[in-house]
Amino acid sequence: MEIDTCGIIGQSTTLCQVFRMLGKVAPTDSTVLVTGESGTGKELLVRALHANSQRAQQPFVPINCGAIPKDLLESELFGHEKGAFTHAIRSRPGRFELADGGTIFLDEIGEMDLMLQVKILRVLQEKEIERVGGTGTKKVDVRIVAATNRDLEREVAAGRFREDLYYRLNVIPLHLPPLRERGGDILVLAEHFLERFCERKQRARLALAPDTRKVLAAYSWPGNIRELENFMERVSILAEGDIVDPADLPRKLLDEVGDIVTLPEPAPVAPAAHAADVCRPAGGGFDWPTIADMRQRGMGLKDFLDTMEDRLLQEALAMAEGVKNQAAEILGIKRTTLIEKLKKKRPDA
Numbered sequence: 498m499e500i501d502t503c504g505i506i507g508q509s510t511t512l513c514q515v516f517r518m519l520g521k522v523a524p525t526d527s528t529v530l531v532t533g534e535s536g537t538g539k540e541l542l543v544r545a546l547h548a549n550s551q552r553a554q555q556p557f558v559p560i561n562c563g564a565i566p567k568d569l570l571e572s573e574l575f576g577h578e579k580g581a582f583t584h585a586i587r588s589r590p591g592r593f594e595l596a597d598g599g600t601i602f603l604d605e606i607g608e609m610d611l612m613l614q615v616k617i618l619r620v621l622q623e624k625e626i627e628r629v630g631g632t633g634t635k636k637v638d639v640r641i642v643a644a645t646n647r648d649l650e651r652e653v654a655a656g657r658f659r660e661d662l663y664y665r666l667n668v669i670p671l672h673l674p675p676l677r678e679r680g681g682d683i684l685v686l687a688e689h690f691l692e693r694f695c696e697r698k699q700r701a702r703l704a705l706a707p708d709t710r711k712v713l714a715a716y717s718w719p720g721n722i723r724e725l726e727n728f729m730e731r732v733s734i735l736a737e738g739d740i741v742d743p744a745d746l747p748r749k750l751l752d753e754v755g756d757i758v759t760l761p762e763p764a765p766v767a768p769a770a771h772a773a774d775v776c777r778p779a780g781g782g783f784d785w786p787t788i789a790d791m792r793q794r795g796m797g798l799k800d801f802l803d804t805m806e807d808r809l810l811q812e813a814l815a816m817a818e819g820v821k822n823q824a825a826e827i828l829g830i831k832r833t834t835l836i837e838k839l840k841k842k843r844p845d846a
Contacts, residue, residue: 500516500519500520500523500545500549501545501548501549502516502545503541503544503545503548504541505538505541505542505545506682506685506686506689507679507682507685507686508681508682508685508787509679509680509681509682509787510680510787511674511678511679511680512674512679512682513787515542515671515672515673515674518669518671519542519545519546519549519671520549522546522669522671523545523546523547523548523549523550524549524550524551525550525669526550526551526552526640527668527669528621528640528641528642528643528665528666528668528669529543529546529642529643529668529669529670529671530606530642530643530644530645530649530666530667530668530669530670530671531543531642531643531644531645531671531672531673532644532645532646532649532670532671532672532673533644533646533672533673533674533675534646534673534675534721535646535720535721535723536676536720536721536722536723536724537673537674537675537676537721537722538673538721538722539604539644539646539673540559540602540604540644542671542673543559543600543602543604543642543644544557546600546642546671547599547600547602547640547642550600550640552598552599552600552640555598555599555600556595556596556597556598556599556600557596557599557600557602558592558595558596558599558600558601558602559601559602559604560573560574560592560601560602560603560604561604561605562603562604562605562606562608562609563604563605563607563608564605567610567613570609570610570613571613571616571629572585572589572591572629573591573592574591574592574593574613574616574617574626575591575593575616575626575627575628575629576588576589576590576591576593576594576626576628576629577589577591577628577629577630577631578628578629578630578631579630580630581628581629581630581631582629582630585629585630588628590628591626591628593620593626593637593639594626594635594637596637596639597637597638597639598638598639599639599640600639600640600641600642601639601640601641601642602642602643602644603617603641603642603643603644604643604644605644605645605646606643606644606645606649606666607645607646607647607649607652607657607658611657611658611659614658614659614662615659615662617641617662618659618661618662618665620637620639620641621641621662621665621666622665624636624637624638625637641666643666649663649666649667650663675718675721676718676721676722676725677717677718680764680788680792681714681763681764681787681788683713683714683718683725684705684710684713684714684763686722686725686726687705687713687725687729688705690725690726690729690730691703691705691729691732691733691741694729694730694732694733694734695733698733698734700733701739703732703733703736703739703740703741704739704740704741705740705741706740706741706742706743707762708742708743708757709741709742709743709745709746710763711754711757711760711761711762711763712743712746712750712751712754712757712760713750713763714760714761714763715754715760715761716750716753716754717753728747732745743757764788764792786801786805806838809828810824810828810835810838810839813825813827813828821835821836
């Protein structure tokens with residue numbers, strides 16, 4: 498099954514792990530709590546959850562719980578009846594009613610007032626809402642997905658978030674890693690954004706100088722993808738030539754990474770790819786090894802390839818119960834080739 502990643506770009510091992518989990522969770526109706534630092538792309542991930550769910554053809558209704566004043570948030574979520582408060586000149590449905598049959602996304606749930614948390618808990622438990630100023634309840638069929646950049650366990654311990662609601666929301670936790678932990682995705686995304694902004698501004702495509710690539714790969718990106726995207730837009734406007742040199746970079750990047758000469762060379766990366774092109778979740782296909790896999794094991798290319806070949810040889814022998822003719826057939830090679838390979842790796846084979 499091919500997964501719709503809603504345009505998420507990347508090919509790192511950590512991102513692939515997120516999408517393997519998404520492939521398992523999306524088709525269910527389980528409540529999901531997405532965590533991650535600000536700017537990591539939580540809403541895009543939640544949209545991918547909805548797009549791959551059985552509710553994909555039904556409404557997707559987001560609401561930022563931290564962007565709406567506390568005294569208005571209840572009405573936004575649950576709706577209100579005419580005359581419920583000043584300026585309530587007509588009845589109005591809330592986001593839960595608008596999302597009936599689909600998915601509601603409660604972004605920045607950690608900002609929600611404690612009293613309102615009680616009402617969210619009731620929706621999770623009873624599958625019903627009550628409009629502000631109303632006298633009856635209304636059943637709603639919604640999947641709730643929440644997101645936060647806060648540590649909710651710490652918020653619970655501090656008394657700022659209800660423990661019972663936390664456990665109701667955290668049925669399936671999905672954590673989006675910060676950009677600094679996504680390795681080569683930094684340069685994949687940088688080149689993707691740069692190409693997009695150059696195209697929008699109708700200027701020739703810019704290239705990143707080798708030293709610029711080193712700086713971008715070494716910087717910690719505290720603002721994550723949002724910071725990188727904003728920065729590449731700035732570069733697409735202000736860069737003088739066709740090559741983005743370190744001189745075109747903001748001072749704070751250069752100050753953080755230090756002497757460029759001492760920075761490691763970033764690993765070559767493939768052209769920008771949607772996560773679905775390189776990650777095969779839900780048991781749907783083959784996962785290509787990545788540079789991150791090789792580096793994680795502290796190996797060079799030759800040792801890494803030798804290790805993979807050795808594992809395949811041993812797996813084939815195990816499947817064939819040690820019969821080399823059958824093992825060679827499983828691998829699609831001649832028996833003599835198998836024996837030669839085994840002798841190189843284990844002279845006593």
